[in-house]
Amino acid sequence: MSWVRGHFDLPVTPDGTQMPPAAQLVATVAMAVLVAGFTVYAVREIVRSRSVTLALLLIGGAISYFNEPIDDVLGLVWHPVVGQWTALDTFARVPLWGLGIYIVFFGGMPYLILQSLRRGVTRGQLWGWVGVLTVVDVAVELPILASGIYRYYGDAPLQIGGFPLYWIVINAVGPLGLAVLLLATGDTFSGWRALYLPFLPMMCDAAGSVAVGWPIFSALNAHASAPVPWLAAALTIAIGLATLDLLIAYAARMSAAQERTRAVGAPHVPQL
Amino acid sequence: MTMFQSKAQFNIPTPPQMVFPRTPQTVAEIVLWMVVVAFVAFAVRQWRRTGSPLGLVLLAGGGIALFNEPLDDILGLVHHPRPGQDVVFETMGPIPHWGLPTYIIFFGGIAYVLLLELRRLIFTPRAFWIGIAITFVADLLIELPLLHFRLYTYFGYGQVPMSIGGFPLYWLFINTTGPILCVAILFAAPGYFTGWRAALVLFLPLVTDAGCSAAVGLPVYNALHVPGAPAWVTWAGAFVSCAIGLAILDALARWIYSHTLKMRRAAELADQLQEQG
Numbered sequence: 001m002s003w004v005r006g007h008f009d010l011p012v013t014p015d016g017t018q019m020p021p022a023a024q025l026v027a028t029v030a031m032a033v034l035v036a037g038f039t040v041y042a043v044r045e046i047v048r049s050r051s052v053t054l055a056l057l058l059i060g061g062a063i064s065y066f067n068e069p070i071d072d073v074l075g076l077v078w079h080p081v082v083g084q085w086t087a088l089d090t091f092a093r094v095p096l097w098g099l100g101i102y103i104v105f106f107g108g109m110p111y112l113i114l115q116s117l118r119r120g121v122t123r124g125q126l127w128g129w130v131g132v133l134t135v136v137d138v139a140v141e142l143p144i145l146a147s148g149i150y151r152y153y154g155d156a157p158l159q160i161g162g163f164p165l166y167w168i169v170i171n172a173v174g175p176l177g178l179a180v181l182l183l184a185t186g187d188t189f190s191g192w193r194a195l196y197l198p199f200l201p202m203m204c205d206a207a208g209s210v211a212v213g214w215p216i217f218s219a220l221n222a223h224a225s226a227p228v229p230w231l232a233a234a235l236t237i238a239i240g241l242a243t244l245d246l247l248i249a250y251a252a253r254m255s256a257a258q259e260r261t262r263a264v265g266a267p268h269v270p271q272l
Numbered sequence: 273m274t275m276f277q278s279k280a281q282f283n284i285p286t287p288p289q290m291v292f293p294r295t296p297q298t299v300a301e302i303v304l305w306m307v308v309v310a311f312v313a314f315a316v317r318q319w320r321r322t323g324s325p326l327g328l329v330l331l332a333g334g335g336i337a338l339f340n341e342p343l344d345d346i347l348g349l350v351h352h353p354r355p356g357q358d359v360v361f362e363t364m365g366p367i368p369h370w371g372l373p374t375y376i377i378f379f380g381g382i383a384y385v386l387l388l389e390l391r392r393l394i395f396t397p398r399a400f401w402i403g404i405a406i407t408f409v410a411d412l413l414i415e416l417p418l419l420h421f422r423l424y425t426y427f428g429y430g431q432v433p434m435s436i437g438g439f440p441l442y443w444l445f446i447n448t449t450g451p452i453l454c455v456a457i458l459f460a461a462p463g464y465f466t467g468w469r470a471a472l473v474l475f476l477p478l479v480t481d482a483g484c485s486a487a488v489g490l491p492v493y494n495a496l497h498v499p500g501a502p503a504w505v506t507w508a509g510a511f512v513s514c515a516i517g518l519a520i521l522d523a524l525a526r527w528i529y530s531h532t533l534k535m536r537r538a539a540e541l542a543d544q545l546q547e548q549g
Binding site: 008009010012013015066067069070072073074089090091092185196199202203204206207208209210211212214215217218219221222223239242243246249250 | 282343346478484520
């Protein structure tokens with residue numbers, strides 16, 4: 001394996017790779033369709049409930065795309081540069097098609113989970129939402145990886161179809177964490193404080209991904225022998241599951257309390 | 273077979289050429305470890321008094337949190353000179369030995385002292401912000417002398433924004449939010465960390481430090497890595513990072529305060545019941 005010897009010792013990124021034009025077009029259009037669907041839903045929410053929450057969260061999902069270059073550097077993700085339709089260039093160039101999935105996954109999905117939390121959910125049902133996030137993640141990543149428009153490089157362990165499984169927990173903590181935060185804060189983000197909403201997906205995604213991913217990020221970038229990345233992947237999954245468990249325990253308790261409050265007809269939902 | 277190449281494909285600026293200064297390094301290690309010894313003695317004393325080893329666990333957790341340093345270094349552009357460095361471990365780059373006691377103090381010791389203070393249930397938002405100011409001062413007291421003696425440096429493509437004495441002020445928020453979140457979680461959800469979950473406390477300082485560092489630092493991290501970015505971009509990134517840090521601290525203050533009020537009411541109710549009994 002090759003490494004870049006500089007101030008930081010990073011594995012060499014795949015060189016000379018080209019963005020497959022047809023696959024890029026298909027992925028970009030598919031993501032645009034998904035975003036359009038959520039946009040229609042957001043407009044419906046504004047018209048029916050006078051709620052701009054989903055609309056602002058979708059904008060926030062787009063802003064959270066600033067976390068993609070950070071994940072790429074730390075988690076060894078490579079987007080071919082040649083022929084790429086670039087959305088952003090900070091640590092590295094990241095493609096336009098990814099913007100759509102961020103809008104949906106980190107902006108739209110937390111809103112759906114929040115709606116469910118507000119109706120009242122058990123711990124089991126919340127783990128079901130983690131299952132939904134997993135299915136969405138895998139359903140998006142596996143076909144796109146197969147098309148060659150991006151790849152995980154380095155000696156990434158636990159791969160199925162080029163997809164390292166620890167990314168499931170790295171990706172899931174942000175959206176669930178945001179939904180729990182919005183439930184816990186009640187109507188805090190109304191009025192002028194709604195301006196916070198576009199920044200919350202980015203903060204939750206960045207916090208979730210680095211807090212959960214640090215063991216595998218460290219191991220992938222160290223000159224470590226084979227067992228180390230595998231142990232780090234296991235530790236990442238353990239930290240991810242523990243974080244999800246903490247969030248779910250807290251959310252289920254709040255959700256139950258809010259349901260009890262509604263049952264006795266109290267006019268205001270208490271903040272826990 | 274491992275091969276080293278000299279090209280990098282992510283946008284990462286080159287740090288200045290520096291050599292680790294031997295004497296300041298030794299002095300820093302001795303001073304910092306003496307502070308650690310004091311914290312350990314305090315934690316042991318608390319263990320004997322209360323029967324809880326939490327202080328020692330948090331100090332160990334603070335040490336483990338050092339694994340976040342290489343991530344912060346590459347994202348926030350921090351350079352630890354390689355020649356002459358006492359290396360404690362190496363992942364994305366070598367991390368110097370003096371970092372270990374610093375993390376034990378800042379992410380373990382200070383967090384523990386703050387938690388004990390919160391558990392006295394005399395918390396007020398005003399006291400919180402005074403505590404934040406004290407944490408900022410502690411951060412500056414550690415970092416400014418070390419920067420002065422060139423044990424490390426912050427760097428970028430151009431000038432690093434918001435720097436005073438070589439210290440970019442947005443790091444106050446990046447560094448402070450993690451330990452405060454750690455304390456807030458332990459204060460507000462102590463029932464969660466019982467049984468087998470008690471072991472999770474060991475990783476809590478690292479997880480909260482890494483999470484807050486990424487959430488707060490993301491805007492300025494991105495701005496610093498744009499080659500040839502004009503000054504207004506890096507300054508805007510720095511301001512947004514500070515604003516996010518302030519918002520997180522404000523939210524944590526409200527969370528801690530509401531839990532304090534709840535605990536106070538519960539304590540008063542318990543007292544009343546005891547009097548009636």
